[in-house]
Amino acid sequence: MNDPNAPIHWNGRYHMFFQYNPNAAVWGDMHWAHAVSEDMIHWRHLPVALAPTPGWDDADGCFTGSAVDDHGTATILYTGVKSCAPEQATLRDGAHNFREVQCLATSSDPQLLTWNKWKQPVIQPPNEPRLTGFRDPFLWRENENWYLGVGSGLFKQGGRVLLYRSKDLRTWEYLHSLASGKWTEKESVNPVESGEMWECPDFFSLGKKHVFLYSTAGQVIWESGELDPKHVFHSEKRGILDHGAYYAQKTQLDAKGNRILWGWIPETRPEAEFSAAGWAGCMALPRVLSINPEGSLEMCFAAEAKALRAKSFAIPPQHLGPSQCRRAMDEIQIENLAAEITWKSNSLPAALALVDRGGPWWSAKLEPKGAASAMLAVNGILLEVTLGPKRETEFHLFLDASVAELICNAKHAVTTRFYRKPDGALRIRVSDNDLLAVTSLKAWQLRPISPDRLTT
Numbered sequence: 001m002n003d004p005n006a007p008i009h010w011n012g013r014y015h016m017f018f019q020y021n022p023n024a025a026v027w028g029d030m031h032w033a034h035a036v037s038e039d040m041i042h043w044r045h046l047p048v049a050l051a052p053t054p055g056w057d058d059a060d061g062c063f064t065g066s067a068v069d070d071h072g073t074a075t076i077l078y079t080g081v082k083s084c085a086p087e088q089a090t091l092r093d094g095a096h097n098f099r100e101v102q103c104l105a106t107s108s109d110p111q112l113l114t115w116n117k118w119k120q121p122v123i124q125p126p127n128e129p130r131l132t133g134f135r136d137p138f139l140w141r142e143n144e145n146w147y148l149g150v151g152s153g154l155f156k157q158g159g160r161v162l163l164y165r166s167k168d169l170r171t172w173e174y175l176h177s178l179a180s181g182k183w184t185e186k187e188s189v190n191p192v193e194s195g196e197m198w199e200c201p202d203f204f205s206l207g208k209k210h211v212f213l214y215s216t217a218g219q220v221i222w223e224s225g226e227l228d229p230k231h232v233f234h235s236e237k238r239g240i241l242d243h244g245a246y247y248a249q250k251t252q253l254d255a256k257g258n259r260i261l262w263g264w265i266p267e268t269r270p271e272a273e274f275s276a277a278g279w280a281g282c283m284a285l286p287r288v289l290s291i292n293p294e295g296s297l298e299m300c301f302a303a304e305a306k307a308l309r310a311k312s313f314a315i316p317p318q319h320l321g322p323s324q325c326r327r328a329m330d331e332i333q334i335e336n337l338a339a340e341i342t343w344k345s346n347s348l349p350a351a352l353a354l355v356d357r358g359g360p361w362w363s364a365k366l367e368p369k370g371a372a373s374a375m376l377a378v379n380g381i382l383l384e385v386t387l388g389p390k391r392e393t394e395f396h397l398f399l400d401a402s403v404a405e406l407i408c409n410a411k412h413a414v415t416t417r418f419y420r421k422p423d424g425a426l427r428i429r430v431s432d433n434d435l436l437a438v439t440s441l442k443a444w445q446l447r448p449i450s451p452d453r454l455t456t
Contacts, residue, residue, distance in 0.1 A: 001281040003248035004262040005032055006067030006076055009255050011110050014040050017049055025280040030061040039304045040286045042449060049115055057082050057101045057121050064136040064200055074107045075169055079135040090125045090134040094189040100125060100134040123172050130155040132191035136200045149178050151201045153191060158182040159198030159216050163231060179212055179233040192216055200248045206259055207291035213249050220249050222297045237295050243383045244415035261287040265403055268417045285398055285405060298410040309444040325435055333425035338446035341397045345437040348374055353429045356422035362404055366393060378406060378414040385412050
């Protein structure tokens, strides 16, 4: 599995579609798998929602897309791909020559189990010889008009999003580029790797700003800014959404109107290993997005994840000596690779590690850099962290099987993968010096999300 597609809250349930190859644990022959949930945490798999149709424009794959409510009818806009001659292709990566078009499907089924495709694409790619891609549509509505953005780019110029307008989701008028970027000036067969193509774009209003997300050059970028009356986005702030194994982001509104972020966690082990394992990829936990007073994007794990909490531990280090803290931490044993840990520090340096009998298994270390920043190292991934006036740092970690998701100060996320089973239960370790910086530490053993999950 890879990209999350068309997450939508429909008839009281959350529906998640995602890219899926039913024939192997590697990319190819992309279908839309389908899962449903009451709480965004516990999911039940349903039959495949979309599959390639021989002879149609999606004959070689149903790529990423979005779902909307069109006056009570669930409607999907997605990218269909079909093999073609090189001169007609919009996707050329050395292994494929695909022509990408935007397709439409609707469902009148209350459970969204069956979908009816339109045979003809609703949007063809522009006739531009420098085009580097044309896929992954997103939508929003303003009054009587729908607006649709498509990820694209220009060879040796940079990624961009092409903007279209429609009143009925079927007939579309091209407007202009919603946003555009610059090429990295590095040559690559795959234009996504060189910044010449933006994948999986998303765009929405949040607080008093608009937020633009896109995936390129191995990272997910966020930008916040203003949408002018002519529907051109003007970026004001920018950052990396997650510094680790996180890609192909997608958002939705939950039942309460919160903006929920989803992301695909890819494998970081060799293809031969995950192919032999028979599975690859998973979804990150849902995160709630917000805009802070400075206009920067912030995130936290959705409150629904608290339903997984079981046995809990709490340590107030400021009230205990190092030896007492050590004994208290020894009581925390993380079993079944499922835990939630939060901690705060009010000075630097600060570090925390999860260890087994063989030594460190996961670690985070924060060291001072300047008056208002510090460097955070998470299992070899290094990033700069901004500090508030009180220089307090808050960490929130979820550990689940081969995945660790960390959010620091609600701004900096790092998702990492592990494929080594711990030698015994994991324990929390903080050095005696670092204990002085920790002001609170809480941990929970988590219940598995499902009884049959894969753990390696």
